């Protein structure tokens with residue numbers, strides 16, 4: 179059979195038409211998403227390494243798609259040097275987006291007015307830009323939003339009552355903007371867990387539904403009422419009673435029953451008040467002695483990132499008193515554990531050492547003491563006054579001194595007298611993990627450095643655990659992880675001190691690291707160590723201090739809970755500390771470490787992995803990160819972009 183040429187042409191034409199009609203129907207939306215992304219890049223992100231030749235945007239950095247729907251669902255470009263205003267018809271056209279993160283860039287202008295078209299958005303992170311103008315009206319069409327962070331921008335105008343339309347919001351961060359006016363009094367977001375409007379020009383009362391938020395969520399505003407101080411001009415007492423009182427009939431009714439009631443009530447209240455005062459006075463006397471020690475410790479929980487205060491006099495006074503005590507007390511001496519140091523020193527030379535406070539906490543104060551001549555520097559822990567019998571102290575410290583491992587700070591010597599108990603450690607120079615993370619320059623610690631420090635600390639703790647099922651550290655926290663330098667050594671210190679001192683004095687310990695099953699902080703176990711270590715991992719990854727761990731701040735985060743709420747639906751990059759979140763090449767390792775941390779902080783002790791397993795898993799993560807760093811040294815285009 180032969181085809182007539184006319185007929186062949188007709189068939190070809192038909193096929194071409196069919197194809198033409200099919201192609202746009204096969205991926206119409208993905209093609210539109212691609213066009214919108216390219217327009218976005220042209221406007222604000224010329225340095226994004228997106229391959230414009232690729233037919234699909236799904237492989238581009240920061241872009242993820244839902245293959246079933248053939249749409250872009252995630253756009254995450256934190257710290258990617260985006261500059262300028264986001265034009266209409268770009269983000270607003272990505273109508274299947276569920277997660278949008280453009281935080282830590284230099285975006286300016288307003289929030290794009292057409293963002294309301296992205297009605298699938300659950301997570302929106304625009305913090306750390308220079309966005310200004312008001313929140314656009316269409317914004318409140320985003321009824322599925324769960325996490326919204328607009329903090330650290332210049333967003334102006336009032337907080338609209340329309341926020342009530344975002345009923346699923348669990349996180350609302352608006353701090354450090356230029357919002358003004360009052361908060362809508364009927365604001366009510368039932369799922370809201372994390373909220374912050376600090377550093378805005380807001381005034382007036384805090385809405386009732388927000389009274390349960392911590393006061394620090396409103397820092398630096400002119401707001402008042404619960405949880406802040408009462409509003410300065412409380413609404414004048416309602417007037418109705420006055421005319422009523424002036425009107426004979428009601429006051430007559432009051433006079434009989436009610437007045438008697440009021441009088442009786444007042445009398446009871448007066449008696450109660452007296453009782454309370456008496457009780458307080460009694461308590462006051464009884465605990466005065468305890469108090470003086472406690473308040474000192476209260477004010478400065480361990481791990482002050484506020485670095486070093488020079489306090490050499492204090493140290494000298496301490497040791498001088500000790501040496502006086504010594505004179506009348508069988509001339510007690512500094513006792514060395516293991517071999518004596520190359521350049522031996524004694525109590526007398528500690529007394530003349532120049533000393534600085536490097537840490538204060540519940541269990542005592544730690545000084546750095548540089549001995550005369552400057553050749554030797556040691557860390558001296560002056561324990562909190564506690565009536566520990568000498569024998570017990572000696573035995574326990576000797577046992578601690580016998581625990582030697584390359585990731586544990588060795589105990590070198592001790593001094594015991596009734597008034598003073600000193601423990602001498604090697605001095606580690608680089609500061610604690612706590613001061614490195616929260617002391618002002620966390621960007622010095624990239625992910626790999628954090629992972630290595632965690633690995634070293636895990637090895638130290640695992641070694642303690644390897645001594646037997648009841649052997650544990652008891653007080654793991656970032657201020658007890660000392661770093662020699664960010665690349666290499668890290669050491670765990672303070673091992674066993676909690677048990678040593680804690681057995682003899684009442685304790686209230688830093689709560690942020692404490693496992694939920696712990697009611698008595700002295701009852702540490704390997705499982706509670708693992709929990710504390712998990713919190714420490716979370717702290718290193720998120721850059722946030724755990725609750726109650728930084729002196730003088732009511733802030734801090736219930737880290738395990740917070741991380742769980744953020745990662746509930748999907749692992750987003752949003753939990754990570756801003757300064758490591760940009761390291762996309764190790765994102766996988768970060769997520770794995772995060773996952774490990776979440777396992778360590780499981781509420782059920784038996785579900786937490788043993789420390790030996792924790793060590794093995796961090797080793798794998800560190801090795802993988804190192805390999806990537808090596809492979810990436812040539813191809814470091816994207817990562818060298820910094821905000």
Ligand SMILES: *[C@@H]1O[C@H](CO)[C@@H](O)[C@H](O)[C@H]1NC(C)=O
Pocket residue numbers: 210213214217267268271
């Ligand atoms: C966004 O969508 C609108 C309407 O569908 C369209 O006219 C516009 O070209 C799109 N923008 C881009 C950059 O594709």
Ligand SMILES: *[C@@H]1O[C@H](CO)[C@@H](O)[C@H](O)[C@H]1NC(C)=O
Pocket residue numbers: 306307308329330331332354
């Ligand atoms: C407040 O936001 C601006 C950006 O608008 C930022 O530069 C600044 O560091 C922020 N302040 C604080 C305390 O975070």
Ligand SMILES: *[C@@H]1O[C@H](CO)[C@@H](O)[C@H](O)[C@H]1NC(C)=O
Pocket residue numbers: 355356357377378379
């Ligand atoms: C708050 O208002 C004052 C005066 O009205 C203004 O000078 C200041 O810049 C405003 N602060 C912010 C963060 O907008």
Ligand SMILES: *[C@@H]1O[C@H](CO)[C@@H](O)[C@H](O)[C@H]1NC(C)=O
Pocket residue numbers: 334335336358359360
């Ligand atoms: C809030 O600031 C805007 C300008 O950003 C101004 O027009 C408005 O009057 C202010 N409102 C109040 C209540 O101060």
Ligand SMILES: *[C@@H]1O[C@H](CO)[C@@H](O)[C@H](O)[C@H]1NC(C)=O
Pocket residue numbers: 353354373374375376377392394395396397733734
């Ligand atoms: C709110 O943000 C400020 C920083 O602007 C911070 O100091 C404060 O601790 C935060 N409070 C809460 C509850 O997040």
Ligand SMILES: *[C@@H]1O[C@H](CO)[C@@H](O)[C@H](O)[C@H]1NC(C)=O
Pocket residue numbers: 421422424425426
């Ligand atoms: C008392 O009540 C009477 C009527 O019940 C009313 O006429 C009068 O104005 C009232 N007096 C005052 C002071 O309100």
